[in-house]
Amino acid sequence: MLVFGLCSIDYLVDNQTKILKLTRNIFGKKLFALLMEWTFFGQFMVREEEGKILEGLRKLNERGISPMLAYTAPELHGSVDGDGASNEPAKEQWYLNNFNSVLKSFHIAAKCYSFTKTRPIITTKVTFFVDHSLLVLLSSVIQQQNALLLHNNQLVDSFISKNPTWNTRSKESLKNDLIFHVELNKMIHSERYENHSPTKENEDVVKLQDAHLNLFEKLRGRMDKLCLTAQQTNLSLNFDAEQTYLQTAIEMLCIHFQRLYNECAPVVLNTYQCYLKRTGDVIENHVTLAKQDGFCFGGKIVRGAYIDEERRLAKEKQTVDPVNPTYAATTSMYQRVSEFLINQVKCQGEGRMRVIFATHNEDSVTDVLNRLREKEINMDVGDVSFAQLYGTRDFISYTLGSLGYPVSKMVHYSNPVDGLAYLSRRLTENRSGLASPEIERRLPVVELKRRLFERRKNI
């Protein structure tokens, strides 16, 4: 409670770096690390040691909470916005280290099968494995080409005549396929080269240069290895949702790997942010696509973590704000999406979808449980589950777990120094996400238990 109280004091949050530095100078490195592990770090994260991670997950499992593991990458010092070429080797090493560390996390999570039957989840970020500028570029190329496909019906025909193996897919399916877009980009630009005269329609499409294509292949190879490892170790792999200027590419990468690895079970999971105006339509589109193309839908449903940045960027660029205008509109989106997905889980039958409602909001949890009861969904199968962050809103997770509902805690792990830097960023970006001592103190366990228990009896 002391930690939550401190996190809610603006002065401490604004001056956290100075305060942490001062505390380290006073106590010395070793004592400081211990102090942090007993307080801030220990509250929200677990030390990057296999034994400690498994001990933490086992303790949660004893309270009915399933494993969800997230490796936390250290900060990339001075390289992200640095002077380009000279930093490239350092960046590449960082992506490679992250890739190897996430790969290792599968082997740790697979050991959870010694104490749990629920399929553990690994959560990670695509920006751990490639420069975010590539994802920005891919996102804008996809948007440009999809706009072109709306008006130019011959483009797909011309593409298929040159690439007959794509013949079996619908136009909607192609529009949502990142590999198709990369190949289409090559065709558009080679035609321009051959004809020496770009048509008016395609002259604006940005060209993916060889360097971009090489980076893309590297990313594709890394993600493929992670998805394959998830399948081989019988785990689920969830990719976080990030800022909208990256999301078009991230979503389509996930769809690409779902097509490859979700044929029999939902191994790869996308993430959908309900604070975005477009999310309801995107989810409906992806579920339709999954049914048409014969793969299992998997998605983590969140409200969204980058609201201030999204709003600031829309204002600066004078573009339409992608975020819902009010909190109530975000909550209605959460309700629309949960109703739609729970109906789909019912229609598609057991084992074909995996949906995780990741929220700290008690009303959303009870609303979802209500819908599950109405549709008589068998909660023991695990097609639908809940998730909260480690150290946050424990009363919700523990209550759900004690009543036998499927629930996970997302456990971030790292070394204490990198972990503190990560927590400090999260606290600055999203204060309400971590710090709400009123809610944590309220602990309405009895009331929550009563509400949920009523529903458990009826499911």
Ligand SMILES: Cc1cc2nc3c(=O)[nH]c(=O)nc-3n(C[C@H](O)[C@H](O)[C@H](O)COP(=O)(O)OP(=O)(O)OC[C@H]3O[C@@H](n4cnc5c(N)ncnc54)[C@H](O)[C@@H]3O)c2cc1C
């Ligand atoms: C297990 C887990 C995994 C997560 N993974 C991701 C992820 O991959 N990507 C990601 O972006 N986030 C992720 N989050 C964070 C999540 O998106 C939310 O920021 C956080 O959980 C708070 O939302 P809530 O539903 O828990 O609670 P609430 O407190 O009910 O909702 C707060 C949220 O409502 C929205 N909101 C607030 N004010 C307004 C407003 N004026 N207008 C419109 N909307 C508003 C914002 O999204 C804000 O974060 C994750 C959270 C959890 C628990």
